[in-house]
Amino acid sequence: MRYRLDSLILSTPLLKGFRPLLYLIPWHYFPVKKFTRGERIRLALEELGPIYIKFGQTLSTRPDLLPTDISLELKKLQDSCPAFDTQSARSIIEQELGSSIDQLFKTFDDQPLASASIAQVHTATTLDGHEVVVKIVRPDIDTLIAGDIKLMRSLAKLVNNHPVAKKIRPIEIVEEFESIINDELDMRIEAGHCDKLRANFEDSGLLYIPKVYHRLSGIKVLTTERIYGTPIGEIETLKAKNIDMKRLAEEGVVIFFTQVFKHNFFHADMHPGNIFVSDKGRYIGVDFGIMGTLTEEDKDFLADIFLAFFNQNYQKVAQVYIDSGWIGAHTDEKAFEAAVKKICSPMFDKPLGEISFGQVLLDLIREAKNFDISVQPQLLLLDKTLLNIEGLGRQLYPQLDLWSTAKPFLEDLT
Incomplete structure (x- = not known):
């Protein structure tokens, strides 16, 4: 309601037949703030929360499907959100790696270095003195994502039979997003990516890729060399x-x-x-x-x-x-x-x-x-x-x- 997406959505060819419904919606008669359509979508996604921010970022990678102004605006979405509590971070690490924090790290900073929709990052020092960063998947994020994906899939199926959907391919978009975000939930996949890219540029002076500490990594935890x-x-x-x-x-x-x-x-x-x-x-x-x-x-x-x-x-x-x-x-x-x-x-x-x-x-x-x-x-x-x-x-x-x-x-x- 705040960003009047009702008028924006019903103005699309996909929902042309529903436009008369606008006049039955009370807030249709409220003034629209002077935002562009791209800004209205971006601001609404930011208020909906981290998973929708992530979805907007995924959509921004598909400029073949979106008008240029909306695609460019969605690129401004910042994947950041409040940190989760330190005790949860420590608990996830200990459950994932099977030892106490003191047995795993010489030092561990309880203050997060960064916090995003999927994970947050803490700095630490290994037992042999190497500086590292520890990326920890958010608690219960998989359950939250599953619920949001289910809703997105239902909406995609709702509009999929419309002729315009042939070009937009809503079900394909949701499936693509689901695949991307599920991969990001498994830190072992990112660890493998890191290893491969590091090996590819190992003898090159062009690009440096941080080392993965596999003994300190798992499905929900990724520990890598700290870079400056x-x-x-x-x-x-x-x-x-x-x-x-x-x-x-x-x-x-x-x-x-x-x-x-x-x-x-x-x-x-x-x-x-x-x-x-x-x-x-x-x-x-x-x-x-x-x-x-x-x-x-x-x-x-x-x-x-x-x-x-x-x-x-x-x-x-x-x-x-x-x-x-x-x-x-x-x-x-x-x-x-x-x-x-x-x-x-x-x-x-x-x-x-x-x-x-x-x-x-x-x-x-x-x-x-x-x-x-x-x-x-x-x-x-x-x-x-x-x-x-x-x-x-x-x-x-x-x-x-x-x-x-x-x-x-x-x-x-x-």
Whole structure:
């Protein structure tokens, strides 16, 4: 009621037939505060609580389904909430690891370092003196999530038979969210992600991944090496430390393309809160709950799409989609090619180095949906990550030329 989502929801094509009901709702006659529609949705999700904040964050990774203004607003959702009590934190650790805190750690700070919807983090010292951070899953969070997912699934089924739902795919969205959040509840999965990414970059000076202390970890507890660095969003601090911003921006792009095209395993939650920079200018990554992988076919698709686009071969761009097998039986291929050209041609009005890879892919994905062409979920996850990396890179160094950095990776595949 406070943010008048009644009028916003009933204004969608999905619920067009229910619009007369607006006049039966008493608060329909109350004035609407001057918020944009994206702000109204974000503020409502924040008031609904941590699970709905998490759901909003998941929706923000699907700009193919949401209008741009709403998608951008949902990216502002901050996953933070009040800490749970110290006794509960200690109890979860002791039950999970089978020993008392004093037998597990030399020191344990009862004051949380951070607290979010799924878990909170405490600092500690191992018995042999190493500084660590201990991530603890919230008590009873699985029961709370199960109830919320059940409600979301019921709502998704309610609207699923509407013709507009074919594009939105509400049941698919809820299932995707359920899969993501259930993975985040099991700290063993994140520990495995951390180990794999650390091994992939072990001999590289580009990216440092903290060590996992497996003896001090389990389903509800993850203990990792404590790292120190400057949050990558603190640009003035980085400049004051004489970090080479051009090199930092370029190496961020190299790290991303190395993960995608060489390791086939990429950090899919690379927002500024999860990236730090050491005093020597080396990237440090944290929070490995959401990772992505691509099949060889997906990687070939990406490389072919980008190379064809930058060669302004729009027929080839359309043909790559057709050859992928994702195209609908009744799709007009010539019309799709014309639509691709209409989208892509104006982008070359700007210098090559200023063209956004992520925006190119997003625009193509959105247009493909208009022609009943399906797109693999992992490509959507990758595109969200690519948009983050591009935005961050150009924030660090506005003249960043992604094409020059990416071209060798793409040509190696083709």
